[in-house]
Amino acid sequence: MDDVKTTELIIFTALFGLVTVLGFVASRWRRADNLEHLDEWGLGGRNFGAWITWFLIGGDLYTAYTFVAVPALIYGAGALGFFAVPYTIVVYPMVFLVAVRLWSVSHRHGYVTPADFVRGRHGSSTLALAVALTGIVATMPYIALQLVGIQAVLKTMGVHGDGLVGDLPLIIAFLILAVYTYQSGLRAPALIAFVKDTLIYVVVIAAIIYIPGKLGGWDAIFGAAEEKFNASPPPPDGPADGLVLADPQVLGYSTLAFGSALALFIYPHSVTGLLASRSRDVIKRNMAALPAYSIVLGLLALLGYMAIAAGVTPIGADPEAGVPGDGNTVVPLLYDQMFPDWFAGIAFAAIAIGALVPAAIMSIAAANLFARNIYKEYLNRDASPEQEARVSKLTSLLVKVGAVLVILGLDPQFSIDLQLIGGVIILQTLPAIVLGLYTGWFHRWALLAGWAVGLTAGLAMLYDTPNPLRDKEHFGGPLYPLSKLGIDSDSVIYTGLIAVLANLAVVVVLSALLRTVKAPAGVDATHETDYHVEAGDPDVDTTPADLRDRREVAADVRGGVDRR
């Protein structure tokens, strides 16, 4: 561990210490009388207002991995990496109407997870299990990837050694995270998100104001990038890079943005953020305010070009030998190179703290899925709310230990592959969740069959995608050539979108068939009006305590049963 950057490390550690304290203090914040309930531990009391929700969902969706990987992609491939911008533009108008329906029905029926809703709407615990398992499998590698973000900054600060000693800082960071999440539940990431997002805004805005001046202006930055892309060999020997999209990439760019947007709000951790908010109104206002993060993301993406102009080479790279190195280190290296040590320390802390918030929310979301849709459904049907909460808390610990083991034990590339797969498979729950919010017409068996077909098709296509530049025969990326689907074109398309189209076709055709032969449909526990209720409506209780009553003594709620 030589060349450790002391000033950076001190600032980094101090800020990390600050959020650790916040994480523990959070259990007292907006205090509930009893954290031993999923509405409290897992959804922060279901009572977050507009500001907290904005920080929470923003902290949740714009992860540390996003912040290092998007500029890394721009650095390597150019325009294609900018897909993150249209992706996060279209997602909010798309979910503006959908998200409030999910909030209403979940509030009315006390649903905590997307699988809870699927069970209620389609009357099938098997389908709910499929949705829950898909959610858990898709979320796990996402948590592991957050560690990749932390690793990138640790590496840049010179903290890397062999074996366990080198990994110790990472293990400690995640242990701390695991303990305060266990203790405080969703309140911890909600409180830390304030610090995370403030730091991220400061750090990105500083870079955008300061760095272009040092590099000779935006002309010089884009010029340097163009020069690099022109110098690289054209495909198939080199990357399909450039300042604008090559023709075959255009379809890939837009389908990647569209498909990723479709997937974003069915990830369990996004649903957790939505359901933790107090009202439909809070969600609608957030759909208008959240794109503020997209501006930051867009500016951050351009740090990739600044890194090119500044002559940054990733750690472990050997341009002569054609070794690309760890692209995720370009942004940390750029800060290290451009700013005084103390400010670089703040930037690194921003990235690392940026990893903690989503990792905490994701582990809570995965744990809630396990507690509600596997433990309560299959292992202990009579579980009390306290038992449910305890199982969820323990699962959140296990999930994080699992993520650390994955990162330490396996090549980080493996978790990147898994996350790629995760996006494709989570999309296969779209018909059951999103279309389910609009209609109960789809048959439960058809939804299950569509899910299976979509998964199989998606995995098969991903497996069939090589990436010769990285010497990979399989799981080479999210874009699939149309020519392999028998279409005469050199365009590529987002794999997840093809898979979900196959899924939908099966769902529609089979539903029609099953309805015709009168196969037993699931019982729909929801009513159309359930999708429109708002906090403050008569009989719609706003506090979790009331929700609890409703669930336990549903019939007596109107009479106003005193809980104590």
Added chain:
Amino acid sequence: MAVHDESHPSSRHREPASVEEAARRRMNFSPWNLLLVLPLVGTLFPAIYNKQDPTLGGWPFFYWYQMIAIPVSVAITIIVYRATRGER
């Protein structure tokens, strides 16, 4: 964007008699919502903006167009939010 926690959405004036009635008031689809399609059309067809010129302050068109699409999309979402707010 005015984000403050206090404006709790309740329908104190004209108190609806039941949760069903309150919900029904919100069930009619407002044509304002169709505006939400605009950001999708403007960004999901790269043919519109996949070029370098005209540049703006050194930024190729591809980049500044998409960055400007963000506040435009926000404005549209706010318009829809305001216009459909009274439906409770």
